[in-house]
Amino acid sequence: MRKAVFPGSFDPITLGHVDIIERALPLFDEIILAIGTNSNKKYMFSLEKRLTFLKETFKAESKIKVTTYKGLTVDFCKEIDAKFLLRGLRNGIDLEFEKAIGQTNYKMEEIETVFLMASSGFEHISSTIVRDVMQHGGKYQFMVPDAVKIENQ
Numbered sequence: 001m002r003k004a005v006f007p008g009s010f011d012p013i014t015l016g017h018v019d020i021i022e023r024a025l026p027l028f029d030e031i032i033l034a035i036g037t038n039s040n041k042k043y044m045f046s047l048e049k050r051l052t053f054l055k056e057t058f059k060a061e062s063k064i065k066v067t068t069y070k071g072l073t074v075d076f077c078k079e080i081d082a083k084f085l086l087r088g089l090r091n092g093i094d095l096e097f098e099k100a101i102g103q104t105n106y107k108m109e110e111i112e113t114v115f116l117m118a119s120s121g122f123e124h125i126s127s128t129i130v131r132d133v134m135q136h137g138g139k140y141q142f143m144v145p146d147a148v149k150i151e152n153q
């Protein structure tokens, strides 16, 4: 069984994430969307809300599971017997950052990272920009799936 973990903060999930996840579906038997819970980052949405957004968005897709994890992402992968990580790349900054993490993860536990390039028209979307626009009452709806829109109407 070819399992991939897509780790992220998903604060909130955006159409950029959805695009990567949907395009990765034919590559894997199961994709586990995993929110890491050990970072000291401050979040706009609670863990419960972020989980609900993910579950709601992919409720019709049986190959997608949603969960949280603590500790190193590679340890979580080993725990659930996933041999692959999935990440999206928007630009050169993502590439440089992800390259170092991907190489480290492979050296540590031989977990291979599969990178998909953002689709044309999606590379400008980030959770950071969505949060900023939301906080200032701007039009964010074109960047997020319905579950996030409904919650924030």
Ligand code: ADP
Binding pocket: 007, 008, 009, 010, 011, 014, 015, 016, 017, 020, 086, 087, 088, 089, 090, 094, 117, 118, 119, 122, 123, 124, 125, 126, 127
């Ligand atoms: P993290 O806090 O780990 O950066 P994010 O939720 O921000 O988590 O992102 C998770 C993954 O989704 C990362 O690989 C990121 O590059 C990717 N990603 C985010 N937005 C987009 C987008 N618009 N297009 C493609 N990939 C994206």
